[in-house]
Amino acid sequence: MNIGEAAKASGVSAKMIRYYEEIGLIPPAARSGAGYRQYSDQDVHMLRFIRRARDLGFAVEGIRELLGLWRDQSRHSADVKQLAMAHVTDLRRKIAELEDMAATLETLARACHGNDRPDCPILSELEAPADMPAD
Amino acid sequence: MNIGEAAKASGVSAKMIRYYEEIGLIPPAARSGAGYRQYSDQDVHMLRFIRRARDLGFAVEGIRELLGLWRDQSRHSADVKQLAMAHVTDLRRKIAELEDMAATLETLARACHGNDRPDCPILSELEAPADMPAD
DNA sequence: CTTGACCTTCCCATGGTTGGAAGCCTTATT
């Protein structure tokens, strides 16, 4: 099948399929006489794998490793688990960062009257934080 | 003071100060005879404001609005609050996304033996998700 | 044989930041 159909079937856009090929995440597709990329059900299967890994927040390099393990029949599930848990650690770190930001802002916003007067603790905090960082 | 000193004093790198000037987030700095950018304590104050807004996860466009409100003596605190809460909503949405990913991965990892055998529910899920999405 | 839908490659843009190169300026030391 052509790239458009493979894109529809896999949920990966044609643009991204070409990009993944370019960066070597997937092997170069077979070509028709006219130079059209040709994809098998196997290929679509791999693209769907990639799509789901991305949905789980894996970066391309992580997906590259996952694909390697996927293809490696003699893999150790410990390696897969370790890769996944490293990513979870990463996610949790990002979540904590965002959570800190949200909590700070909510605290400040709660203290803000939110009326037509100009005074606002949010701006005050941005101007000169209460917990003076020693910078 | 020169840009290096302003960078050190504000916590915003010299590179970023020039970038913020280029995109009009901050007004063009005064220049010395030799063309060196000159910064006042006022300028550093503004840069610190920007730095803290970024630390709270605001994108440049949000900071632009915040700076506008900051400078506007007749601002309504309601507008500041609204801007902040919109950002919180954004943060919470991102947090929820990441949390979903982390939870899914943790569930799968928990079911993975993590030994030297190849079978692994993480890879199985990526290959063919249990809750078949109707794509 | 034309039309329209596909495909190809190539370049550009995003956002925020960092890196580097080439060249000028300032300051301090010889």
Add this chain to the structure above:
DNA sequence: AATAAGGCTTCCAACCATGGGAAGGTCAAG
């Protein structure tokens, strides 16, 4: 006065993942 070090300038490129679009080739149906 010459020189070396380090700071400044501008410009260009890269990162990551994705989308947009142009210019041109191809395929299938009418």
